[in-house]
Amino acid sequence: MSLKVAVQMDPIEGINIGGDTTFLMMETAQARGHSLFVYTADTLALEDGRAFARGREVTVKRALGDHATLGDYRRVELTEFDVILLRQDPPFDMHYIDTTFFLEVAHPKTLVVNDPVSVRNAPEKLFVTLFPQLQPPTLISSDSAAIAEFRARHGDVVLKPLNGKGGSGVTRHLADDPNFATLLELHAQIVREPVIVQKFLPSVTKGDKRILLVDGEAVGAINRVPQKGQIRSNMAVGGKPEPVELTARDLEICATIGPELKRRGLIFVGIDVIGDYLTEINVTSPTGAVALKTFTGIDATDILWRRVEALRATA
Numbered sequence: 387m388s389l390k391v392a393v394q395m396d397p398i399e400g401i402n403i404g405g406d407t408t409f410l411m412m413e414t415a416q417a418r419g420h421s422l423f424v425y426t427a428d429t430l431a432l433e434d435g436r437a438f439a440r441g442r443e444v445t446v447k448r449a450l451g452d453h454a455t456l457g458d459y460r461r462v463e464l465t466e467f468d469v470i471l472l473r474q475d476p477p478f479d480m481h482y483i484d485t486t487f488f489l490e491v492a493h494p495k496t497l498v499v500n501d502p503v504s505v506r507n508a509p510e511k512l513f514v515t516l517f518p519q520l521q522p523p524t525l526i527s528s529d530s531a532a533i534a535e536f537r538a539r540h541g542d543v544v545l546k547p548l549n550g551k552g553g554s555g556v557t558r559h560l561a562d563d564p565n566f567a568t569l570l571e572l573h574a575q576i577v578r579e580p581v582i583v584q585k586f587l588p589s590v591t592k593g594d595k596r597i598l599l600v601d602g603e604a605v606g607a608i609n610r611v612p613q614k615g616q617i618r619s620n621m622a623v624g625g626k627p628e629p630v631e632l633t634a635r636d637l638e639i640c641a642t643i644g645p646e647l648k649r650r651g652l653i654f655v656g657i658d659v660i661g662d663y664l665t666e667i668n669v670t671s672p673t674g675a676v677a678l679k680t681f682t683g684i685d686a687t688d689i690l691w692r693r694v695e696a697l698r699a700t701a
Contacts, residue, residue, distance in 0.1 A: 389421075391423065439464060472489060472498055608682075
């Protein structure tokens with residue numbers, strides 16, 4: 387089966403092919419005989435109830451500085467494609483949400499991975515709250531009194547922006563930290579949105595596990611270990627990836643959330659697990675596939691394309 391694949395992504399010229407999951411997805415698709423077209427979200431257009439974008443045909447190769455050969459720009463209707471990969475990076479802001487409405491016009495005639503309605507309705511740090519039995523104690527609020535009461539009960543906490551990415555803005559606060567209230571004020575001045583306050587998990591020093599799932603099934607995992615003296619383990623902020631096995635608890639977490647991911651059309655998902663707790667469900671542009679392949683030989687993108695081909699064959 388040969389599929390026409392469009393990728394909604396950040397400009398392909400600027401990506402880091404050494405660690406970019408989207409590039410690996412494209413490389414694997416091309417190797418499986420699928421054609422590729424790339425465009426950026428700012429070229430989307432709605433006209434007379436039809437969704438369009440302006441982009442270019444592309445072939446890719448793993449050559450630093452020469453990784454993409456691009457054709458001429460042309461305007462296309464999104465339903466021209468069999469599959470669209472929704473892969474531009476967060477932040478998950480109104481611009482990101484707007485793009486899901488454009489893609490909804492084409493889906494499911496064109497299979498969008500992940501389903502744009504579900505992406506819109508499943509912000510990663512809110513979606514996870516549907517599974518409180520899997521989470522550490524967590525509060526999402528702008529209410530300073532509620533936050534103070536939560537800290538009084540749990541002491542050492544982590545503060546996160548609700549729609550942050552890549553570990554940006556994540557801070558740890560001891561029970562007697564005098565700067566906590568000031569930091570909350572700064573958050574309120576920067577954005578009008580709640581913050582996440584979460585009980586600190588000491589096991590984060592051993593790593594933050596990224597588990598990839600395809601159509602609700604666990605594929606494999608890598609561990610991301612923070613630098614000494616740090617709590618943020620995201621590779622974007624210096625976390626070191628290492629191989630790791632899935633534990634019985636990891637498999638329990640995946641078995642619990644998997645059916646809901648599948649039901650929502652969230653075909654490619656990355657979850658974050660610290661110790662025994664699920665902390666995030668990443669559905670916008672999950673990463674980790676390159677490290678997984680490097681350390682374990684498991685190619686999550688090949689598994690993804692096999693599943694997508696099966697779904698298109700029965701469409």
